[in-house]
Amino acid sequence: MNASIITIGDEILIGQIIDTNSSYIAKALDKIGVSINEMLSISDEKQHILNTLKQLQNKVDLVIITGGLGPTKDDITKKTFCKYFEDELVENDSVLLHVKEIIEGFYKRPITQINRDQALVPSKATVLFNKVGTAPGMWIKKENTVYVSLPGVPYEMKYLVDEVIVPKLISEYNRASIVHKTIMTYGRGESLIAEQIEDWEDNLPEHIKLAYLPSPGKVRLRLSSKGFDEKVLNEEIDFQVQKLHEIIGEIIIGTENDQPIENVVSDLLRKENRTLAVAESCTGGRIAQLLTAIPGASVFFKGGVVCYATESKINVLGVSEDLISMHSVVSKQVAESMATQAKKIFKSDYAIATTGNAGPEKGDSDVEVGTVFIAFATPNGVFSEEFNFGQPREKVTGRAVNKGFEILYKEILKKE
Amino acid sequence: MNASIITIGDEILIGQIIDTNSSYIAKALDKIGVSINEMLSISDEKQHILNTLKQLQNKVDLVIITGGLGPTKDDITKKTFCKYFEDELVENDSVLLHVKEIIEGFYKRPITQINRDQALVPSKATVLFNKVGTAPGMWIKKENTVYVSLPGVPYEMKYLVDEVIVPKLISEYNRASIVHKTIMTYGRGESLIAEQIEDWEDNLPEHIKLAYLPSPGKVRLRLSSKGFDEKVLNEEIDFQVQKLHEIIGEIIIGTENDQPIENVVSDLLRKENRTLAVAESCTGGRIAQLLTAIPGASVFFKGGVVCYATESKINVLGVSEDLISMHSVVSKQVAESMATQAKKIFKSDYAIATTGNAGPEKGDSDVEVGTVFIAFATPNGVFSEEFNFGQPREKVTGRAVNKGFEILYKEILKKE
Incomplete structure (x- = not known):
């Protein structure tokens, strides 16, 4: 199974905010064997969104979109979904009830029309109930591609990814296994490490990929492999990590999977x-x-x-x-x-x-x-x-x- | 002038690191009137990079690419550039001298072949001299699009953007003016603000765009406009900001351009x-x-x-x-x-x-x-x-x- 991730919002394209959502989603999907092909950040213009949805149609199995679900006029994802899926917005009762609970119960003020509109969803969408916010997620399949729309607020997106989307993908779809192991080294530069492990690197099996991730004071080495037998993948990678320990063990501080x-x-x-x-x-x-x-x-x-x-x-x-x-x-x-x-x-x-x-x-x-x-x-x-x-x-x-x-x-x- | 930004690296697609480079580049370009159409994060596979370069050919004026310029085997941007531009790598003398100074002068060790290879650049490229690192940037024009390749290490990328690319774009290209003003409000939710400023928002001139940027405890309101007379753009936006102050002045804490x-x-x-x-x-x-x-x-x-x-x-x-x-x-x-x-x-x-x-x-x-x-x-x-x-x-x-x-x-x- 493969996926693309789209972030909608001019605030990203003008460099006003950094997109951290895509990374979170990618990590969660990668963990359950969904490969990310591409991440895209696009403007919140209707035609740009439509073109991007179309461009990914039947190219990937899954498209996850964040942003543009808020209550204000610059949030146009739902309307654009209706256009793309030839659908219309209908009021969802359980979402409306939930919005009322948040606004009237927690914030102690009467619900307004803008709040009420949060309960409108395209009729073809499966609603992904957002326990921690007012904007629900949506899941719509068209031909061979599932499109999922999530709110851009990070903790709302995270809730829906962890509690709703990942469990749904696990129960409904077949996925490969992707195994990464990241070896953290401290105190030696990437080019020196590369020289020392050159022979080992050249002899890595074809399907095991090595990446160098340098940052101030440390270099992380990531081994990645993909297949259907997770046990075998893990054994193969562990074997290579062991070899690496023999060559540069003195600078390795851990092999936890990307623990800071x-x-x-x-x-x-x-x-x-x-x-x-x-x-x-x-x-x-x-x-x-x-x-x-x-x-x-x-x-x-x-x-x-x-x-x-x-x-x-x-x-x-x-x-x-x-x-x-x-x-x-x-x-x-x-x-x-x-x-x-x-x-x-x-x-x-x-x-x-x-x-x-x-x-x-x-x-x-x-x-x-x-x-x-x-x-x-x-x-x-x-x-x-x-x-x-x-x-x-x-x-x-x-x-x-x-x-x-x-x-x-x-x-x-x-x-x- | 418009641009797309590409980040190359599997570490981004698996969610191992967050891409902060694209945002930095976008902000710097936006400031000098270059609109960002799209940001893409793609894998470090040769064919994927080639397809993406081709897809953007003559669609945008400028493509800025970060990543894949390091000294290790997983860094394939230079080789891929040679393929795309039908070019070959040649050793650049001044880059080689600079690499020697860093390795032999600062790190006090002999230069290795891997270090020396940092001085190889495609023959058609204008070298963007990287004072703060060993990997130079590259600038190659093909038909109507300029392709710029930068190292992925953030402070090296920043140096090249600020000291080399922005000055070069300013002196060699005509650009529009883009004006943003961000009003920071604290202590009121986005839907309540939206209700209060609805009339004002509905009467905004067509070419002034409003965006809501909510985050825990604050909502930023951004007004954006684009044109060729920066003075007029600023006056128009200031006029709208003044009106906004009359409506919700009590929650506005500043109108600095996106000062945290x-x-x-x-x-x-x-x-x-x-x-x-x-x-x-x-x-x-x-x-x-x-x-x-x-x-x-x-x-x-x-x-x-x-x-x-x-x-x-x-x-x-x-x-x-x-x-x-x-x-x-x-x-x-x-x-x-x-x-x-x-x-x-x-x-x-x-x-x-x-x-x-x-x-x-x-x-x-x-x-x-x-x-x-x-x-x-x-x-x-x-x-x-x-x-x-x-x-x-x-x-x-x-x-x-x-x-x-x-x-x-x-x-x-x-x-x-």
């Missing part, structure tokens, strides 16, 4: 029953934010200080003023003191501290733009490393965050 | 010469992270505490243990104490504090999932508000962050 490193670290902390705190200067809360985005983070994450101004390193963290004036605020000594203090005041087992200059201009310190010190307080003491992550600003903070997690991960493993 | 609210707040703080600190529980560092992503944030942002665990509210922030046991950790009293303490220890003029339960499960408190208290310490005292932001987790934190900035913004304005 903060999840790898958090799983390890949970497993070891250890806790973490952070003191962030140049990373500005990014480490804390990644950790607290994980549900249940309070088990292993004690908290953090974003000590962006120099005086807050003194007042809040308790770094000595003399130490700062002696060594500068971006220094090994200050980084280590920050980590030690964070561990102490949050009563955690580990602490990560960052201090540096992310640029674009020199700040409270004389160090080069891009210089970052990352320090680690552990049950066995404190240590730090100095880096220059270059420019721009987002690369510096991104690499500092990844480097911090990478070193901490290795450090915790060492103590096992 | 953290930038609006930071500009106001700078202007008023005021400083801010934060104490974040349920928002987990997100407010601090948004503020520190703004270059020069140290002028107005003193820092923050991510007091995720209850004990860190006591130990680090200095909230009284009795207060917490008396009122619960998610309460008006604790939120206000957090804000007061943050203001005090960071010596700031203002402080925002958040405490709540973002879900999915009940945590250290008995309150309903979705409940958030946001407190504000100001030069004139402390106050707080209680919200229920529903579910899921990301909606709760997103709305809490936006609400915090919104209330702070109004509060600072009041004191002027």
Whole structure:
């Protein structure tokens, strides 16, 4: 089974918002063996939508469309569906009841005509009931292609994908198996890795595909395969991963299926029953934010200080003023003191501290733009490393965050 | 002038990464009057790329392609270009010199064949020199369409777009003017706004387009127009914005061209010469992270505490243990104490504090999932508000962050 994903909305084409819906849908479909051929973002003009629906007719089995289902005049997906499927809008009773419950029950105000119109759906559509919002999803089959329309609000789209569409596809359609395994490596560049694994790569079986995914401070290697026997696919890929471990095992930090490193670290902390705190200067809360985005983070994450101004390193963290004036605020000594203090005041087992200059201009310190010190307080003491992550600003903070997690991960493993 | 944007890479089609490049490129082109017709994400298969290049031939003036220019075997854009343009790869001397400087100069290791191959470019291409990476961009015209290929690494793509492509388009091509103005409203739902501005919307001139962009806690209204006289376009749109202010002025927080609210707040703080600190529980560092992503944030942002665990509210922030046991950790009293303490220890003029339960499960408190208290310490005292932001987790934190900035913004304005 294959699919295309369409996002409707001028806000995407003018770069006002980033389309994250397509990626979420793709991941969910890929997981159940539906291959994505293409993603398209198009304008919310009727003719453009009609042309795109037609272009995909009978080319793919499934077309998933997000956007244009809201209550306002710029939302034209339903009307366009009626045109394409030669259909008309009818009021759906259960959707209307649900809209009333939300508006009158939760928002405590009378329902208006605009709200009521949310219950209109094309008569040929199977309604996909949207428990978390007022716009229902729709499912219409024409010839060999199923067209599904979903609201563009991310959490409404996610609800419908996870709770309605995926179960429906699993129960009603035959699908292949798609297996990916992503190996995360830290601390070596993609071209060097490519040289080291060249022989192995050249000898990969035809049906196993390798992709390199470089980002600041890390390279992910993805092995993908498709077929009908998931067990065999998994065995084949595991065999290749094992070989890869033999060649570059020292830079591999995990083979979880695309777990970000903060999840790898958090799983390890949970497993070891250890806790973490952070003191962030140049990373500005990014480490804390990644950790607290994980549900249940309070088990292993004690908290953090974003000590962006120099005086807050003194007042809040308790770094000595003399130490700062002696060594500068971006220094090994200050980084280590920050980590030690964070561990102490949050009563955690580990602490990560960052201090540096992310640029674009020199700040409270004389160090080069891009210089970052990352320090680690552990049950066995404190240590730090100095880096220059270059420019721009987002690369510096991104690499500092990844480097911090990478070193901490290795450090915790060492103590096992 | 119009354009399509293509992103090449299976990692996007399987949902492993989100394409942020297309949005960046679209925004940069839109700003100089280039309309984006469509964005496409396609697989890194040769035939798929060839078909897509062909499909856009003479349909648009410009095709911008990102991805597939790296040094590894899965990067096939250059070879595919040679096929499409009936061309061959030749070594470019200045690119080779630059690659040597990066590898031998910055990374301090000998250049390898894989690195050297980065200097190969199709002979018909104009090389777009990539100062910040090893893969050059390419510019090839065929019949009525210019094809531009850029590396997929975001900061390399951004450098080439900003420093090379935009200046080249401005100097070599005639373009229309596209004017957008985005009005940010906070605290009212999109359907209610739509009812209130219905008459105004119905009477908008044909060539001015209105779009609603709802997200947790805010709705942005975008007015767009295209033509050749930018001054007239701006005047027309300003006139409509003025009318909109008369109808819903009380919920409009700004008319900056799509400034996120953290930038609006930071500009106001700078202007008023005021400083801010934060104490974040349920928002987990997100407010601090948004503020520190703004270059020069140290002028107005003193820092923050991510007091995720209850004990860190006591130990680090200095909230009284009795207060917490008396009122619960998610309460008006604790939120206000957090804000007061943050203001005090960071010596700031203002402080925002958040405490709540973002879900999915009940945590250290008995309150309903979705409940958030946001407190504000100001030069004139402390106050707080209680919200229920529903579910899921990301909606709760997103709305809490936006609400915090919104209330702070109004509060600072009041004191002027």
